[in-house]
Amino acid sequence: MNHIKYYAYTHTPISFNFEQTIERFFVEEIPLYSFTGTGNFLILKVKKTDMSTWKLITVLAKATGLEERDIGYAGLKDKNATTIQYISLPKKYEKELNKNLTTEKIDILERTYNKAAIKIGHLKGNRFSIVLHDIEAKDARFFNTTALKMQKEGIPNYYGYQRFGEDSRSYLQGKEIAHSGKKLKGSKEKLLVSAYQSYLFNKWLNERVKLSSIIRKDDVNFAAKKLDYPLELVKVLAKQPQFFKLFIGDLITPYPYGKINFVKDMAQSAQLFSQKKIAPTGLLCGAKVERAKSDAYYLEEPYDDTELNALKGDRRFAWIWPQDVATDYDEKRKKLTVEFYLPKGSYATTFLEEIGKFSLKDKREK
16 A cells, blocks of 8 residues: 555654564454354354464364354454454354364353354454553553544544555455456455455545545635635535534445435534544445445545446445543553454554554564
8 A cells, every 4th residue: 555644633653562463462352242042053252362263264164074154253353363253153063063173272262052143244343452562651641642532533444454465465456356357256356356445445535534634724725725625615614523524425324333324414414423423434336335426426436446346335434433442551561551442344453553653564564
């Protein structure tokens, strides 16, 4: 991703050392609903270390004799982390599982039953606990203040660098596959095409954050000139209380879920947005997806690809609010433990980057 990433906040960068390892990165899935306790599906609450969700499913399939597609999960969790997630499989395979599952990397914390299998997306969100090193006391205090401010005001919901592969260029393969017009073969191709969807979303969001910050910090006349927008429009946008400016035709949805709708009255929608009642969405282009209208359409259209029909399209929150933010600082070790909750599909690394104001991936590779 070789373009400049725009951040919504204007504080000076904070320096810290981040590494995604099993000792420093913890994530726990929060299920969408309580399980029934009875039914034909066994639900496992699984703690795993140094193992991707794909690998976990392969191991469970091997132990039970099931096909991988018969094992349900709500979301993919990273290999380089200690993670807790929920898995479902047909109840009649429980004996096989008990007999054959023998890996120390998997710990079954709880078992219950449910009437339905777990499907992708069946989670509310994730709770994170992340340990940062080499952070000075004053930066640790500032980190805490900034994180709490973001809990109140929200952050742009960028996809994290993990989405784009080791070389950050997997979206290029995805674009090629999407344009070939062929039916997608297997989960690898699906993942590459969805990386391309995510890349376009990030580009659009970056542009929206950039124009919102111009309107927020510049005089209206200067901002109108810079953006080449009518002065009257900039005046109306500047009056919106929240950072991320809404345009007529933007697609908004109640937060954290609800039915999608268009912005018809900017002032009214801005009011609801600043009260965390609604959030704007961005386009994940594909077959069967609602596009923005009017002014918002012109901002979205350069990042739309109508040739991408191999995947269903979707809308994704452009703005989210972290919750349950807490930090704990160990001055002797210059170590900060950060805890927070994010809605599903959001990246902990995006939150950390918005606070630190540097690319965690670039820093990691130096």
